[in-house]
Amino acid sequence: MHDPASIELSVPVTGRDHIRDWPDAPLTLLEYGDYECDYCGRAHPVVRALREQFGQRMRFVFRNFPHANIHPHASMAAQAAEAAGAQGKFWEMHDLLYEHQSALGSAELTHYALQAGLELYRFEADMDSQRFARKVAEDHQSGVASGVKRTPTFFINGIRHDGPFDFDTLNNALNAAGI
Secondary structure, three states: OOOHHHHEOOOOOOOOOEEEEOOOOOEEEEEEEOOOOHHHHHHHHHHHHHHHHHHHHEEEEEEEOOOOOOOOOHHHHHHHHHHHHHOOOHHHHHHHHHHOOOOOOHHHHHHHHHHOOOOHHHHHHHHHHOOOHHHHHHHHHHHHHOOOOOOOEEEEOOEEEOOOOOHHHHHHHHHHHOO
């Protein structure tokens, strides 16, 4: 049996988080993810399908958990998503990063910034200064405090989901937690 403290989300969802869809929805699916992680890439379309399935009943929250020692581009990709977020385009960049996981070098990140409609000089300045490195590190630290060890790790209404992350399993878990 798990220690209850190790399976609860240590940092509740707040306005500092990236919340997609319905901010006041009764169900919350939160993911700690790494843009360079193959498993997270496989989970991305599952999350999209769940968002469609649950509609207004679910909000999706994403927090960065780059495994920089395994994925050399993960931290910079997370910072790129945060830089896009500063321009109101977090989710556009988030989707582009997962759709192009195998190409996350700095030139590609700049290309995705253009695709997402970002003001390029601001994006490049944010990336050069590593302005969002602290936010990425804070997300990572909140994951460690919540017992996250691998990606993706999902939480449903603040409780860690330790099962598989295929559509049927997550759908059933969300329905079990649902209103």
